[in-house]
Amino acid sequence: MSSALDGEPVPPDLFASRRRRFLAGRGGVVASAVSGVVVIGGLAAVFWLAPGGATVRYFFFNPHFMWQAFVGDPSKGFYSVGLGLLTNLWIFAVAEALVLVCGMLIASARLSQSPVLLPFRLLSTAYTDVFRGIPILLVILMIGFGLPELNLGYVSNQSPAVYGCAALVVSYSAYVAEVYRAGVLSIPHGQLLASRSLGLSHGATMRRVILPQAVRTVIPPLLNDLISLQKDTALVSVLGAIETTRAAQIYSSTVFNFSGYAVAAILFLLLTIPMTRFTDHLIARDRARRLAGA
Amino acid sequence: MSEVVLELRDVRKRFKDHEVLTGVSLALSRHEVVCLIGSSGSGKSTLLRCANLLERIDGGDIELFGQSLLDPRVDPDRVRRHIGMVFQSFNLFPHLSVIDNILLGPVHALKRPRAEVRAEALELLGRIGLATRADDYPDRLSGGQQQRVAIVRSLAMRPSLLLLDEVTSALDPTLVGEVLDLLTDLARQGTTMLVATHEMGFARNVAHRVAFLEGGRVIEEGPAQEVLDHPREAATRAFLERVR
Numbered sequence: 006m007s008s009a010l011d012g013e014p015v016p017p018d019l020f021a022s023r024r025r026r027f028l029a030g031r032g033g034v035v036a037s038a039v040s041g042v043v044v045i046g047g048l049a050a051v052f053w054l055a056p057g058g059a060t061v062r063y064f065f066f067n068p069h070f071m072w073q074a075f076v077g078d079p080s081k082g083f084y085s086v087g088l089g090l091l092t093n094l095w096i097f098a099v100a101e102a103l104v105l106v107c108g109m110l111i112a113s114a115r116l117s118q119s120p121v122l123l124p125f126r127l128l129s130t131a132y133t134d135v136f137r138g139i140p141i142l143l144v145i146l147m148i149g150f151g152l153p154e155l156n157l158g159y160v161s162n163q164s165p166a167v168y169g170c171a172a173l174v175v176s177y178s179a180y181v182a183e184v185y186r187a188g189v190l191s192i193p194h195g196q197l198l199a200s201r202s203l204g205l206s207h208g209a210t211m212r213r214v215i216l217p218q219a220v221r222t223v224i225p226p227l228l229n230d231l232i233s234l235q236k237d238t239a240l241v242s243v244l245g246a247i248e249t250t251r252a253a254q255i256y257s258s259t260v261f262n263f264s265g266y267a268v269a270a271i272l273f274l275l276l277t278i279p280m281t282r283f284t285d286h287l288i289a290r291d292r293a294r295r296l297a298g299a
Numbered sequence: 300m301s302e303v304v305l306e307l308r309d310v311r312k313r314f315k316d317h318e319v320l321t322g323v324s325l326a327l328s329r330h331e332v333v334c335l336i337g338s339s340g341s342g343k344s345t346l347l348r349c350a351n352l353l354e355r356i357d358g359g360d361i362e363l364f365g366q367s368l369l370d371p372r373v374d375p376d377r378v379r380r381h382i383g384m385v386f387q388s389f390n391l392f393p394h395l396s397v398i399d400n401i402l403l404g405p406v407h408a409l410k411r412p413r414a415e416v417r418a419e420a421l422e423l424l425g426r427i428g429l430a431t432r433a434d435d436y437p438d439r440l441s442g443g444q445q446q447r448v449a450i451v452r453s454l455a456m457r458p459s460l461l462l463l464d465e466v467t468s469a470l471d472p473t474l475v476g477e478v479l480d481l482l483t484d485l486a487r488q489g490t491t492m493l494v495a496t497h498e499m500g501f502a503r504n505v506a507h508r509v510a511f512l513e514g515g516r517v518i519e520e521g522p523a524q525e526v527l528d529h530p531r532e533a534a535t536r537a538f539l540e541r542v543r
Contacts, residue, residue, distance in 0.1 A: 204380030
């Protein structure tokens with residue numbers, strides 16, 4: 006009697022290799038410290054010691070110019086990059102609120118079932134197709150330069166920032182609508198069946214059973230879109246609205262130093278990092294909950 | 300045992316080019332328990348879903364208390380308020396606590412006052428020994444507890460009949476008993492039930508009548524013991540051999 010398993014008369018070697026044992030123990034800490042110093046230190050050294058390193062530091066990261074750009078000085082022809090951020094902030098705040106509402110409306114229209122709502126179903130489908138397909142920059146340019154040309158009184162007499170904000174709403178609503186819709190479609194069909202067999206109407210089922218669950222599952226992807234919306238407020242600068250990016254641009258062309266851009270980048274980071282961390286935290290919490298449930 | 304609650308007459312249902320129900324006729328009287336037996340795919344679940352209009356039928360007629368449900372004036376939502384349904388996979392609402400799962404239908408479909416329904420719901424939960432779990436979320440309960448809550452949820456609507464779709468099939472074998480015990484109690488209290496099941500013991504002991512489905516038709520039906528012990532049809536006999 007012989008089988009494929011009888012071939013090895015010597016005891017099998019069950020020990021991990023010395024390298025793996027070293028890394029699994031205290032050696033792991035040492036190894037990560039060393040690799041951290043080497044990689045990060047290496048990158049810093051390249052930046053610091055490159056032939057043009059000093060030039061780059063002077064033109065992009067000079068503390069004096071950075072501070073000057075941050076506070077601004079209109080008498081010298083440039084605006085405050087710091088104050089410019091307030092424009093980004095209000096554009097973001099207004100756009101965010103409108104996007105969350107419009108996205109929900111568009112998603113509801115796409116998911117509707119009533120025959121009466123057929124035109125809305127078609128329009129909302131066309132809307133998401135069109136505005137997810139056009140680069141946001143183009144939407145901003147078309148709305149920002151198109152609406153004023155219409156000579157429509159109130160509509161045509163807004164500031165560039167307002168047009169930029171409107172363009173962001175138009176574009177992002179299409180994305181957010183699809184996020185909501187994916188959330189609704191992710192809810193198991195049995196939930197709908199259970200609710201309908203209790204005699205709840207389609208609308209009540211959506212409102213009380215499907216949407217509350219869908220919104221919970223889409224919060225992380227939704228926050229991701231909002232982070233990206235925060236950054237894309239910078240695109241409004243192409244219409245001439247004096248927000249952070251535009252202020253940095255004006256500073257660099259007035260003073261011939263690009264440190265304003267570094268300031269703008271840091272300001273955006275200060276805005277987005279807390280939200281990124283929060284989103285990751287929610288994702289981790291959801292994952293833990295799912296694993297606990299399984 | 301005379302008043303007919305639900306009657307299906309020559310009901311047909313097709314999905315694409317597959318005809319799942321090929322002419323089912325079945326009547327359910329008040330206080331009666333009828334078990335639907337048959338292999339998976341014989342059309343049991345589809346029949347139950349057609350009965351409370353979750354699926355649109357392609358032929359035949361369904362009557363509830365003598366009223367045709369195919370009448371265009373009939374509102375399916377109103378029909379479903381009289382017909383309780385319990386599913387194989389429980390389908391409790393995970394975002395609502397146990398008590399809110401039970402209150403959803405009575406409060407939002409029947410528009411009954413919350414406080415009044417709440418008292419009733421707690422009463423019902425007490426009867427299945429889960430009154431202390433009212434504020435827990437469904438994922439904190441065992442499968443058997445979840446399914447019993449699902450049954451209570453449909454009872455809170457005070458339905459005229461219950462449709463049960465293989466309600467023990469997704470349960471751990473040790474938890475099947477507690478759900479069947481509850482159904483047995485309900486049967487004793489005179490609850491009208493149409494039960495799709497693979498539990499032959501339950502069918503034998505609790506059902507008044509058994510209907511054997513195959514190929515989307517009722518092949519044989521009659522008093523439970525008669526059908527299960529002395530089947531007339533060869534197909535019924537073959538099926539019972541296989542499940543024994």
